[in-house]
Amino acid sequence: xxxxxxxxxGRKAARPANVREALxxxxxxxxxxxxxxxxxxxxxxxxxxxxxxxGVSTATVSRAINDPRLVSEELRTRIDxxxxxxxxxPDGAARALATRRSATIxxxxxxxxxxxxxxxxxxxxxELTQKGYTLxxxxxxxxxxxxxxxxRKLVERGVEALILVGEAHAPELTDFLLTRKVLYVNSFVYxxxxxxxxxxxxxxxALYRLTKYLIDLGHTRFGLVAQSTLNNDRAQARLQGVHDxxxxxxxxxxxxxxxxxxxxxxxxxxxxxxxxxxxPFPTAIICGNAYLTVGAMLESQAMGIRVxxxxxxxxxxxxxxxxELPIPITTVRVSSDEVGRRAARFLVGRLDGQAPDMNFECExxxxxxxxxxxxxxx
Amino acid sequence: xxxxxxxxxGRKAARPANVREALxxxxxxxxxxxxxxxxxxxxxxxxxxxxxxxGVSTATVSRAINDPRLVSEELRTRIDxxxxxxxxxPDGAARALATRRSATIxxxxxxxxxxxxxxxxxxxxxELTQKGYTLxxxxxxxxxxxxxxxxRKLVERGVEALILVGEAHAPELTDFLLTRKVLYVNSFVYxxxxxxxxxxxxxxxALYRLTKYLIDLGHTRFGLVAQSTLNNDRAQARLQGVHDxxxxxxxxxxxxxxxxxxxxxxxxxxxxxxxxxxxPFPTAIICGNAYLTVGAMLESQAMGIRVxxxxxxxxxxxxxxxxELPIPITTVRVSSDEVGRRAARFLVGRLDGQAPDMNFECExxxxxxxxxxxxxxx
DNA sequence: TTGTAAGCGTTATCAT
DNA sequence: ATGATAACGCTTACAA
Numbered sequence: 001x002x003x004x005x006x007x008x009x010g011r012k013a014a015r016p017a018n019v020r021e022a023l024x025x026x027x028x029x030x031x032x033x034x035x036x037x038x039x040x041x042x043x044x045x046x047x048x049x050x051x052x053x054x055g056v057s058t059a060t061v062s063r064a065i066n067d068p069r070l071v072s073e074e075l076r077t078r079i080d081x082x083x084x085x086x087x088x089x090p091d092g093a094a095r096a097l098a099t100r101r102s103a104t105i106x107x108x109x110x111x112x113x114x115x116x117x118x119x120x121x122x123x124x125x126x127e128l129t130q131k132g133y134t135l136x137x138x139x140x141x142x143x144x145x146x147x148x149x150x151x152r153k154l155v156e157r158g159v160e161a162l163i164l165v166g167e168a169h170a171p172e173l174t175d176f177l178l179t180r181k182v183l184y185v186n187s188f189v190y191x192x193x194x195x196x197x198x199x200x201x202x203x204x205x206a207l208y209r210l211t212k213y214l215i216d217l218g219h220t221r222f223g224l225v226a227q228s229t230l231n232n233d234r235a236q237a238r239l240q241g242v243h244d245x246x247x248x249x250x251x252x253x254x255x256x257x258x259x260x261x262x263x264x265x266x267x268x269x270x271x272x273x274x275x276x277x278x279x280p281f282p283t284a285i286i287c288g289n290a291y292l293t294v295g296a297m298l299e300s301q302a303m304g305i306r307v308x309x310x311x312x313x314x315x316x317x318x319x320x321x322x323x324e325l326p327i328p329i330t331t332v333r334v335s336s337d338e339v340g341r342r343a344a345r346f347l348v349g350r351l352d353g354q355a356p357d358m359n360f361e362c363e364x365x366x367x368x369x370x371x372x373x374x375x376x377x378x
Numbered sequence: 379x380x381x382x383x384x385x386x387x388g389r390k391a392a393r394p395a396n397v398r399e400a401l402x403x404x405x406x407x408x409x410x411x412x413x414x415x416x417x418x419x420x421x422x423x424x425x426x427x428x429x430x431x432x433g434v435s436t437a438t439v440s441r442a443i444n445d446p447r448l449v450s451e452e453l454r455t456r457i458d459x460x461x462x463x464x465x466x467x468p469d470g471a472a473r474a475l476a477t478r479r480s481a482t483i484x485x486x487x488x489x490x491x492x493x494x495x496x497x498x499x500x501x502x503x504x505e506l507t508q509k510g511y512t513l514x515x516x517x518x519x520x521x522x523x524x525x526x527x528x529x530r531k532l533v534e535r536g537v538e539a540l541i542l543v544g545e546a547h548a549p550e551l552t553d554f555l556l557t558r559k560v561l562y563v564n565s566f567v568y569x570x571x572x573x574x575x576x577x578x579x580x581x582x583x584a585l586y587r588l589t590k591y592l593i594d595l596g597h598t599r600f601g602l603v604a605q606s607t608l609n610n611d612r613a614q615a616r617l618q619g620v621h622d623x624x625x626x627x628x629x630x631x632x633x634x635x636x637x638x639x640x641x642x643x644x645x646x647x648x649x650x651x652x653x654x655x656x657x658p659f660p661t662a663i664i665c666g667n668a669y670l671t672v673g674a675m676l677e678s679q680a681m682g683i684r685v686x687x688x689x690x691x692x693x694x695x696x697x698x699x700x701x702e703l704p705i706p707i708t709t710v711r712v713s714s715d716e717v718g719r720r721a722a723r724f725l726v727g728r729l730d731g732q733a734p735d736m737n738f739e740c741e742x743x744x745x746x747x748x749x750x751x752x753x754x755x756x
Numbered sequence: 757t758t759g760t761a762a763g764c765g766t767t768a769t770c771a772t
Numbered sequence: 773a774t775g776a777t778a779a780c781g782c783t784t785a786c787a788a
Contacts (some may be wrong), residue, residue, distance in 0.1 A: 046765055057775045062767060064707070072773060087557055092535040092766035093480065096471035097637045097780045112500045121491045127518045129528070134535055137515045139503045150507070157470040157482070159637070179465055265702045291698070294736055298702055320669070321699065326678055411786035424781055435759045440783055450757060484764045 003313075045086045054082040065090065067229050083286065096158055105347055106136040106154030107163040108147050110232075114263070115248065115290060115319050116167070116336040123340030124163065131348045133160075142172040142231045155182055160246040163187055167194040169235040183350055187343050188234055188336075197297070199342045199360045201334045203234045206364035207241030207286070210314060210332055213366055214284045215249055218375035219312065222246065223257040223282030224273040225268060227289045235288055238307040238316065242286055261292065268286050268295020269302075283311055283375045290317040290331075297329055308373030318367055328369035338362050380532055423464045435550030443468065474536055483725055484514040484542040486525050488610075492641070492698050493668060494714040495543070498565065501718030502541065509726045520609045522548040533560060539725040541565055545572040546611040549709055560636040561728055565721050566612055566714075568739040577625075577720045577738045579712045581612045584742035585619030585664070588692060588710055593627055593709045596753035597690065600624065601635040601653040601660030603646060603674050605667045613666055616694065620664055635660050639670065646673020647680075654681070654689075659690055661753045668695040668709075673708055675749065686751030706747035716740050 031148070051058045055076055063070045082088075086205070096102040103161040105128055109117045125135050140147035148170040151162055155176075162177070162184035174195065177184055180374050190199040214222070222242075229236040246253060256278040259271035268291060275285065276342050287293035293315025305311055307327050315322065318333035350357070428443060429436045434453055441448040442457040449457070460466075474480040481488070483506055487495045503513050504647065514532050518525035528550040529540055533554075540562035552573065555562055566578040592600070600620075600753060607614040634656040637649035653663060665671035671693025675685070683689055685705050696711035720738050728735070 044765095047767095049653065057769080058766080060774060061777080063774085066767080070773075075773085078611070087554075089530070089534050089558065091475070091765050093471045093474035095767075097469070097475050097769040097782085098765080100780070102471065112490075112503065113496045115491070118491045118496045121515075121519065126491065129516065132462050134531065135511050135515050137499075138507065139500065139502065152467070153512065156467050165761075176465075180467070265698050281774090294699070294701070298704075301704070321672070324647070324673070326676075326679070422781095425783095426781075436782080437760075437784075440759090444783080448757075452757085469781050472764090473783075475766085476781080476783040478764070585761060 017233065019121050034105035045088045047090065050079065050082050050086055051087050053086065054079045055057035102158035103132055104134050104136055104159050105161050105163065106138065108138045108140050109165055110140050110142045110149045112139055116317055119336040120340035123337040127341050127344035133348060144231055148173040152176060155180065160351055163343050166233045167191055167198060172339040183347060185343050185346060187339050190359065192359045197346065197357055197359055199346060199362065201362045201364035202340050204241040206332050207238040208245045210366055211242045211245035211286065214312060214314065215245065217312065217373065219284035220375065221282045222253050223270045224259065225275060225285060225287040225292050226258060226260045227292060228260050228262050233317065238288065243305055246375040254278065261293055263289060265291050265298065268292035269299035272296040272299040285311060285313045287315040290315060290319045293329060293331065294321060297325060297327065307371050310376055312372040314372050323330055323369065327371050330369045330372035331367050333365045333367050336360060339377065380756065386566035423466045423491035428457065428460050428464055428466050431464065432457045438703065457536045457564055465718040480538055481510055482512050482514055483539050483541065484516065484536050484537035486518050486528045487543055488518050490517055490522045494695055495605060498718035499556065501715040502722050505719050505722035509675060511726065514661065516523055526551040533558065538729055541721050542543065544611045545569055545576060548695060563721050563724060565717050568737065572736045575724065575735055575737055577669040577740065578717050579740045579742035581615035582619040584710050585616040586623045588744055589620045589664065592690060592692065593623065597662040598629055599658065599660045600631050600632065601663040602637065603638060603649045603653060603663060603670050604638045605670060606638050616666065641667060641669055643669050643673040643676065646670035647677035650674040650677040651660050663689060663691045665693040668693060668697045671707060671709065672699060675703060675705065685749050690750040692750050701747065705749050708747045708750040709745050711743045711745050712741060
């Protein structure tokens with residue numbers, strides 16, 4: 001470590017306080033003190049240098065930047081000018097160490113490329129920036145183990161709170177959060193029964209209602225282009241919603257009419273083909289996420305299936321293209337922005353000691369479009 | 379600040395070193411020392427507590443976690459066990475302060491929701507995590523002023539390097555980076571003449587070549603569904619590429635065949651309508667970004683225009699849907715992943731003192747699909 | 757191999 | 773309103 005070669009008795013002693021002392025109270029020629037020689041030994045200018053050049057104590061400089069009202073007009077302007085001239089930028093690490101606050105919030109998302117998460121992150125970012133916080137971002141790639149490691153690292157980095165996705169975490173993570181008493185929220189889920197605050201849609205209910213909507217349209221033969229439920233409690237809850245609604249009416253779903261995949265238009269196409277391969281094919285197809293839905297729709301058209309006359313296709317998450325395709329798609333709209341914004345507000349509120357610890361359910365609205373209609377007579 | 383109420387002469391003095399000392403060397407019943415009373419006064423356990431409980435010096439604990447080889451087998455396992463039992467997590471701020479390194483890298487993107495940026499961020503994230511760094515993320519919303527503020531804040535937060543998008547920054551930012559000697563890269567651009575390292579495609583060249591490709595197909599009447607060049611040097615460079623190619627062949631573009639917007643399928647539709655409103659409409663439409671392109675394509679179909687027989691439509695950025703629409707779209711493929719990954723590698727390399735300061739051009743490949751063809755005879 | 761203690765750049769307490 | 777200085781929790785130079 002530079003500048004630590006010799007044990008110094010005291011800081012002042014190490015720096016000849018000769019010419020500078022004279023310059024200190026000089027009025028305008030601040031440029032003079034910018035002379036390299038003045039900041040000898042140290043690589044970066046620090047608050048101490050500002051104080052020295054401005055001829056005040058470090059305490060005063062600290063006050064001047066953190067609560068200017070505590071400092072006299074005169075000193076304040078003098079200090080500001082020195083800061084500008086010296087180009088000083090406060091050191092976040094030192095500040096964090098002294099205050100025990102980092103003004104940083106961490107988030108671990110399964111992926112950053114899915115539209116809904118991207119939107120939530122954007123909103124999160126906006127909101128946090130506005131409130132003076134910074135976002136530390138990590139990615140779990142849908143692996144609980146990795147989520148744990150990342151969350152841990154974020155806590156080491158000093159985040160004051162954590163945003164997670166879903167309610168199912170590695171047990172180590174839950175333990176860790178509990179014993180360290182880390183403030184966090186589970187986003188994109190709503191299930192007050194779980195441990196921790198949650199902010200998001202009730203995934204089960206959303207698909208329960210969507211399925212009911214189709215049942216009410218007379219459909220009885222259903223197909224599923226589902227998203228894998230592996231390490232994905234949201235997908236799991238959605239599937240549960242479908243099954244709950246069907247069970248209520250005593251409708252069974254044929255196993256061959258269920259295909260499970262991950263993500264992507266092309267994958268949606270393939271899964272769709274698999275589902276409709278077994279005649280008679282379903283009159284209603286429910287898709288697990290946005291891009292699977294788009295794929296299913298595109299493939300249905302390529303196959304010459306008339307939608308919604310022969311078959312209804314519905315999806316989850318309302319991305320722009322759903323409304324722009326030749327046959328606009330019925331889907332569930334969740335405001336990811338809202339999830340992100342709410343999460344940010346909640347955490348910042350709690351950190352400021354306000355806001356009670358409550359859960360927040362985001363609306364999941366069914367947007368009915370041309371892709372769904374009454375079940376065909378046959 | 380807690381625990382700072384009374385001036386303490388020395389730390390040890392403040393803590394009765396009675397019973398504990400005896401426990402220190404006790405073999406298995408480590409649980410005993412977990413007793414709250416042992417960590418009195420302090421809210422969080424610290425390295426000192428670990429050292430005390432393990433009966434070693436703080437230096438040894440530090441070594442044990444940072445370079446285990448420096449510590450004897452015996453102490454190492456003892457320390458590890460104490461760490462686990464105490465649930466200690468090192469304090470990043472303190473470590474950053476002491477080492478003058480934060481293992482953190484900052485990025486400021488115009489937006490997080492565009493597919494290309496999201497992909498780059500994802501890659502960035504992966505790569506950085508792998509190398510032991512964490513990503514601090516910020517968002518400029520395409521505003522140079524905000525980019526400056528965010529970058530500054532990231533530097534305050536102690537990032538060791540910065541990833542920016544584009545080469546045109548606020549002058550304050552350029553100054554700031556220069557005087558603070560901040561390591562950074564301009565991503566998504568390739569222009570070795572600018573200040574700073576750049577990693578990305580040569581936007582001008584890419585569209586120059588795409589335009590040439592269309593010219594070679596016999597097109598002479600061009601239309602533009604352009605992305606606004608406001609605060610967007612990439613869009614500007616792309617436009618320049620188009621104009622360069624056209625100028626070379628003496629082809630002029632009719633002002634009424636140019637429409638400028640931002641982003642989104644719907645916007646693409648509107649702009650497209652505007653462009654084709656002026657008969658005879660262009661035989662080739664070049665679009666400024668992915669979603670504008672999709673919009674143009676969708677609208678052309680809604681209007682009953684035959685593509686590519688009557689009109690060729692080409693875009694920029696190869697997102698999945700381009701290849702999945704009924705008429706797959708010719709476009710320029712830029713590997714955003716590569717941009718992100720390269721940027722991360724470059725910065726980490728430089729921080730480790732390897733890697734020379736060189737620019738890196740990412741390939742921008744023309745993916746010819748069904749949406750482009752020979753100009754119609756008429 | 758291990759310990760001692762200075763030092764990282766701030767903030768905050770206490771005294772003036 | 774301002775100054776002096778301990779403290780924040782770690783790393784590391786130097787001594788043993």
